[in-house]
Amino acid sequence: DAKTTQPNSMESNEEEPVHLPCNHSTISGTDYIHWYRQLPSQGPEYVIHGLTSNVNNRMASLAIAEDRKSSTLILHRATLRDAAVYYCILRDGWTGANNLFFGTGTRLTVIP
Amino acid sequence: SQTIHQWPATLVQPVGSPLSLECTVEGTSNPNLYWYRQAAGRGLQLLFYSVGIGQISSEVPQNLSASRPQDRQFILSSKKLLLSDSGFYLCAWSDGSTGANNEQFFGPGTRLTVL
Numbered sequence: 001d002a003k004t005t006q007p008n009s010m011e012s013n014e015e016e017p018v019h020l021p022c023n024h025s026t027i028s029g030t031d032y033i034h035w036y037r038q039l040p041s042q043g044p045e046y047v048i049h050g051l052t053s054n055v056n057n058r059m060a061s062l063a064i065a066e067d068r069k070s071s072t073l074i075l076h077r078a079t080l081r082d083a084a085v086y087y088c089i090l091r092d093g094w095t096g097a098n099n100l101f102f103g104t105g106t107r108l109t110v111i112p
Numbered sequence: 113s114q115t116i117h118q119w120p121a122t123l124v125q126p127v128g129s130p131l132s133l134e135c136t137v138e139g140t141s142n143p144n145l146y147w148y149r150q151a152a153g154r155g156l157q158l159l160f161y162s163v164g165i166g167q168i169s170s171e172v173p174q175n176l177s178a179s180r181p182q183d184r185q186f187i188l189s190s191k192k193l194l195l196s197d198s199g200f201y202l203c204a205w206s207d208g209s210t211g212a213n214n215e216q217f218f219g220p221g222t223r224l225t226v227l
Contacts, residue, residue, distance in 0.1 A: 034215075036216075038156075041221075042218075042220070042221070043202045043204070043218025043219055043220060043221050044156065044202075044216075044218050045218065046215035046216065046217070049215070087155070087156075099146075099158060099161055099171075100146075100158065100216060101158060102148075102155045102156035102157075102158075103155050104154065104155040105155060
């Protein structure tokens with residue numbers, strides 16, 4: 001699986017939008033972009049994933065660059081419960097076992 | 113609905129002692145199952161995954177082993193624990209039947225301290 005690069009940490013004020021960047025310059029044509037987040041002392045939880053087009057769900061939006069070498073996870077209004085480590089992961093769409101290779105992610109701090 | 117259970121929640125073991133962590137999934141059949149470890153202050157490392165009973169793939173050489181004796185049961189073991197085995201162990205499952213991009217669902221984890 002190709003590698004991703006994320007900032008180690010970011011801060012946001014509560015109720016403001018948050019844009020979490022991820023670079024994946026070596027992405028291949030069959031790689032999907034997945035985002036997970038991990039709250040303190042818990043297992044990761046799925047946030048969103050996409051291939052080429054921007055994606056929206058109840059948790060967040062995913063904006064994917066036209067060349068697919070970068071993407072941005074958007075939290076529209078940060079809450080204190082959004083404080084977590086956010087992982088950007090590339091997954092080959094042809095791999096049968098759905099293996100995920102986590103990096104160190106971005107630690108998001110939400111300021112009240 | 114599907115649920116995933118792990119036990120114990122916390123464990124303190126002496127160096128050289130054996131280990132057995134259990135993970136079970138309810139509400140689904142033929143899941144893909146995974147064991148991850150998270151050392152203090154670090155990211156998650158995939159240890160093992162399984163696509164079926166008795167089928168185990170190891171991602172990294174280590175002091176641990178995994179077994180899948182039943183469809184929805186995944187066990188992580190060690191014969192002799194090392195200090196470096198300390199960490200947060202997470203079991204996860206994904207739907208094995210509907211394609212290669214199913215999300216993974218993680219259990220609550222087991223925090224292991226080896227002294």
